[in-house]
Structures are given as C-alpha cells and as structure tokens.
Amino acid sequence: MDPTLLLAHIRKHVKLDLPEQQLLASSLVEKSVKRKEFVLKQEESCKHIYFVNSGLLRAFHLSPQGKDSTIMFATKEWWITDMYCFVNRLPAMVNIQAVQDCELLSLSKDHLDKVFSEIPRFERYFRILMENAYSREQLRMIQNLSNTAKERYNTFLNKYPDISAHVTQKQIASYLGITPEFLSAIRAEKD
Amino acid sequence: MDPTLLLAHIRKHVKLDLPEQQLLASSLVEKSVKRKEFVLKQEESCKHIYFVNSGLLRAFHLSPQGKDSTIMFATKEWWITDMYCFVNRLPAMVNIQAVQDCELLSLSKDHLDKVFSEIPRFERYFRILMENAYSREQLRMIQNLSNTAKERYNTFLNKYPDISAHVTQKQIASYLGITPEFLSAIRAEKD
DNA sequence: GGGGAAAATTAAGATACCTTAAGAAATACT
DNA sequence: AGTATTTCTTAAGGTATCTTAATTTTCCCC
Numbered sequence: 001m002d003p004t005l006l007l008a009h010i011r012k013h014v015k016l017d018l019p020e021q022q023l024l025a026s027s028l029v030e031k032s033v034k035r036k037e038f039v040l041k042q043e044e045s046c047k048h049i050y051f052v053n054s055g056l057l058r059a060f061h062l063s064p065q066g067k068d069s070t071i072m073f074a075t076k077e078w079w080i081t082d083m084y085c086f087v088n089r090l091p092a093m094v095n096i097q098a099v100q101d102c103e104l105l106s107l108s109k110d111h112l113d114k115v116f117s118e119i120p121r122f123e124r125y126f127r128i129l130m131e132n133a134y135s136r137e138q139l140r141m142i143q144n145l146s147n148t149a150k151e152r153y154n155t156f157l158n159k160y161p162d163i164s165a166h167v168t169q170k171q172i173a174s175y176l177g178i179t180p181e182f183l184s185a186i187r188a189e190k191d
Numbered sequence: 192m193d194p195t196l197l198l199a200h201i202r203k204h205v206k207l208d209l210p211e212q213q214l215l216a217s218s219l220v221e222k223s224v225k226r227k228e229f230v231l232k233q234e235e236s237c238k239h240i241y242f243v244n245s246g247l248l249r250a251f252h253l254s255p256q257g258k259d260s261t262i263m264f265a266t267k268e269w270w271i272t273d274m275y276c277f278v279n280r281l282p283a284m285v286n287i288q289a290v291q292d293c294e295l296l297s298l299s300k301d302h303l304d305k306v307f308s309e310i311p312r313f314e315r316y317f318r319i320l321m322e323n324a325y326s327r328e329q330l331r332m333i334q335n336l337s338n339t340a341k342e343r344y345n346t347f348l349n350k351y352p353d354i355s356a357h358v359t360q361k362q363i364a365s366y367l368g369i370t371p372e373f374l375s376a377i378r379a380e381k382d
Numbered sequence: 383g384g385g386g387a388a389a390a391t392t393a394a395g396a397t398a399c400c401t402t403a404a405g406a407a408a409t410a411c412t
Numbered sequence: 413a414g415t416a417t418t419t420c421t422t423a424a425g426g427t428a429t430c431t432t433a434a435t436t437t438t439c440c441c442c
Contacts, residue, residue, distance in 0.1 A: 061333045061336075061337060063337040063338075067337050069333055069336035069337045070336075071329060071332065071333060083322060083325055083326045083329060084326035084327075084329060084330055087322050087323070087326060088326075093330075093333065094333075116315065116318075120311040120314070123311070123314060123315055123318055124307065124314055126318055127307075127314055127317055127318035127321060130318060130321030130322050130324075130325050131274060131278050131321050132278070133321075133325045134274055134321050134324045134325040134328060135274045135275035135278060135279075136275075137325060137328035137329060137332060138262060138274060138275060138328060139275055139284075140332065141262065141328060141331065141332065141335075142252045142260055142262060142284065142285075144332075144335060144368070145252075145260035145261075145368040146252060146254040146258050146260045147254075148398080149398080149399075168418090168419065168420090169419075169420070170418090170419065170420085177335070177336040178398095178399070178400090179399075179400060179401080180419080180420070180421095181399095181400075181401080181402095181420090181421080181422085181423095182398085182399055182400070183420095184420060184421050184422080185399090185421090185422085187420095187421095188421080188422085339428080340428080340429075359388090359389065359390090360389075360390065361388090361389065361390080369428095369429070369430090370429075370430060370431080371389080371390070371391095372390090372391080372392085372393095372429090372430075372431080372432095373428085373429055373430070374390095375390060375391055375392080376391090376392085376429090378390095378391095379391080379392085383442105384441105384442095385440105385441095385442095386439100386440085386441085386442105387438105387439085387440075387441095388437105388438085388439075388440085389436100389437080389438065389439080390435100390436080390437065390438080391434105391435080391436070391437085392433100392434085392435080392436095393432100393433095393434090393435105394431100394432090394433095395430105395431085395432090396429105396430075396431070396432100397428100397429085397430070397431090398427105398428085398429075398430085399426105399427085399428080399429090400425100400426075400427070400428085401424100401425085401426070401427090402423105402424090402425090402426100403422100403423095403424095404421100404422090404423095405420105405421085405422085406419100406420080406421075406422095407418105407419080407420070407421085408417100408418085408419065408420080409416100409417080409418070409419080410415100410416080410417070410418085411414100411415085411416075411417085412413105412414090412415085412416100
C-alpha cells in the first residue's frame with residue numbers, strides 16, 4: 001500500500017500531520033485492475049471511491065436503449081466513483097471500467113466517514129475536491145449547452161490532451177454526446 | 192438579519208452550538224433584490240455566495256454570439272453563486288438575476304473561509320452541499336447526453352414543479368438547451 | 383384599466399446530427 | 413504471424429432541432 005501520490009496530492013491543499021497520514025493510509029486498500037475490467041457496474045451497490053495511482057478509467061452510463069454516455073475519465077491523481085449513489089447509498093447508475101491497466105487506492109464510504117470525523121483537514125481537502133468537481137461539471141454544462149459538437153471536440157482535445165491520446169474516438173464521441181460517425185465527419189472537415 | 196431558515200437547513204445535516212450559530216450569523220449580510228435585478232453580472236468579480244430566504248433566481252451564461260444558457264435556478268433554501276469563479280477568485284462567467292423579488296443572505300469568500308476555519312461542522316455542511324451539487328450536475332449531464340428534449344422537459348417538470356410554475360418557457364428552454372420555438376412544438380404534441 | 387413590451391405559438395425552410403450499412407484500418411487474441 | 417474483433421471512415425437518407433418571421437397571447441407598467 002503506497003499512499004505517496006495521494007499524500008502529495010493532499011499536501012497541495014491541506015497539511016496533515018504524521019498520525020493523520022497514517023490513519024488515512026490504514027483506511028486505504030490497494031486495488032489493481034486490468035484493462036477492460038470493471039470497478040463498478042450499473043445496479044451494483046457503490047460502496048467505494050477510488051484514487052488513481054496510475055492508469056486510466058472511464059465512467060459511463062448505459063441507457064435502457066443501450067446508449068453509452070461517458071460521464072468522466074479519470075487519470076493519475078483523480079478520484080472517481082458514482083458520487084450520487086456513493087453518497088446516498090443507492091445502486092450505481094454508472095459503470096466504471098479500466099481503459100488501461102490501473103493501480104487504485106480504494107476507500108469505503110464507512111472509512112471515509114470515519115476519516116472525515118477524525119481528520120477535519122481531510123474533510124477540508126474533500127470539500128475543495130467537491131467544489132472543483134462541481135465547478136468543472138458546471139463549466140462542462142455551459143459548454144454543452146452553448147457550443148457545437150466541433151467546438152466541444154476542440155475544447156476536449158485542448159483541455160485533456162493526455163486523455164485524448166489514450167482513449168478511442170468512440171469514447172470521446174460518447175463523452176461529447178455525439179455518435180462516432182459524426183465525430184469522424186467533424187475530424188474529416190479541414191477546419 | 193434573520194438566519195432562521197438557514198440554521199434550520201444546516202440543522203438537517205450537522206449540529207451547530209449557539210456560539211457557532213452566532214458567529215455564522217454575524218458573517219451574513221441581508222440583501223433584497225427586486226425582480227429582474229442582477230446579483231452578479233458576467234465579467235464582474237464574484238466575491239459572494241447567496242442563500243435564498245425567499246424568491247427565485249436564475250443563473251445563466253451568455254455566449255459571445257448572445258446565446259442564453261441557464262445553468263441553474265435557485266429557490267428557497269438553495270445556495271447560489273458562480274462557484275468556479277467564486278472559488279478561484281476569477282471574473283464571473285455567469286449572470287445571476289432575480290426572477291422574482293428575493294430575500295437573500297450574502298456571505299463573502301473571506302467570511303466563508305473564516306467560518307470554515309472556526310466551525311469545522313460548517314465545513315462539513317458545505318462539503319455535503321458540494322457533494323450534492325456535484326451529484327446533481329452529473330445526473331443532469333447523464334440526462335442531457337442520453338435523453339431527447341421532450342424527455343428532458345418532462346423530467347424537469349417532475350423534478351422542479353415549483354420552479355416550472357414560476358419561470359417562463361423561454362427560461363425553461365434555455366435550461367434544457369433548446370429554443371423556445373422548439374419547446375413550444377414539444378408542448379403542442381398531444382400526449 | 384389601457385398601451386406597450388415580452389412571451390408563446392405556428393409554420394416553412396435550413397442545418398446539425400443520427401441511422402444504417404459497408405468497407406478499410408487498426409488492434410487484440412492464439 | 414494470421415485471424416478475429418473492434419474501431420474508424422464514408423456516404424446516403426432520415427430526424428431532431430434551429431432560424432426566421434408573422435401572429436396571437438400574456439403580462440407588466442403607468
């Protein structure tokens with residue numbers, strides 16, 4: 001169990017003393033997942049949140065009609081879960097699947113709540129994460145509502161060059177809310 | 192300055208003792224806004240977050256081409272600001288305008304940070320708010336990506352009946368990401 | 383309560399994006 | 413390395429949604 005990367009990430013936002021770091025570390029469980037493996041499947045209960053040490057994951061929703069919508073990608077130093085279902089202890093609405101082999105740190109809801117109570121500064125760290133996550137979603141919403149597919153595609157490439165390089169166009173299309181065929185057409189336009 | 196409604200709202204999530212309640216109350220400023228008045232305009236600095244005691248507000252973005260996209264509505268017991276710009280002390284990307292006369296409680300970023308430091312349980316309350324806000328945006332994103340405009344309209348009516356009743360269809364259309372003309376067509380369909 | 387502005391409706395023509403299907407290219411499996 | 417599977421591309425025809433504009437309805441303000 002190597003919490004080095006997580007502790008460094010936390011350190012960017014708050015200071016934890018050594019006992020706090022150790023308590024946190026003792027709540028974490030290492031989890032390796034192979035490419036294509038699922039960390040969470042729709043309808044399952046969602047009891048964990050994951051910190052990505054390495055690799056790349058994709059969270060996506062499958063509609064009753066089978067439409068695949070990508071909610072987010074998570075790469076090194078990101079946290080990922082189905083937040084709505086995690087927080088409210090409901091069955092997942094989202095699948096989380098490894099795009100590449102991953103090393104994760106897993107934290108259960110029960111442990112997280114305990115860590116919040118025992119380490120207020122960790123709760124601050126998490127509050128900041130949630131502010132950022134909310135802000136990011138709001139920004140994405142603005143762009144989805146006001147921009148065309150081509151503009152959204154270019155924004156995505158610029159904003160997440162590392163992710164763009166490692167996921168398929170089908171997955172990018174699913175993130176943008178368009179079909180792979182249409183993304184292909186967009187790319188074919190000589191800008 | 193009447194923090195009763197806010198304190199009741201906080202009480203649903205965490206317990207504050209009397210001195211904490213008083214400290215919080217002393218950080219708040221009452222603000223009345225009339226219908227159509229702006230609480231925040233795009234490009235202004237966004238230094239406050241607002242709790243709605245009564246009334247109804249709309250946050251929306253205007254694109255360079257003048258397209259109006261509604262980010263959120265806020266009614267009684269909601270907090271509202273341009274979170275991204277508030278947190279990062281950047282110029283606002285969002286306008287916030289009163290749809291009806293409002294009574295607000297205003298909290299500055301500096302006061303909020305102070306309250307976080309002095310009242311850890313308030314930071315917990317806020318962490319929970321941010322989790323919920325993030326979850327809500329994620330849910331909305333799923334629905335925007337996977338549902339048709341008509342489905343989104345029906346979802347909106349069911350989810351926010353009180354809001355639907357008080358905003359124009361033009362504003363609902365802007366929230367759904369469609370034109371008022373198309374919303375009108377959707378409504379005209381029998382069933 | 384009447385006049386003026388904004389909102390809602392309707393309709394016709396335009397465009398962004400989808401569906402299907404087939405072939406080509408890339409990637410994975412043995 | 414060779415085959416199978418998945419991805420990407422292309423193209424034709426279809427649908428959802430937009431634009432414009434004119435008309436009606438609602439609502440706001442004096």
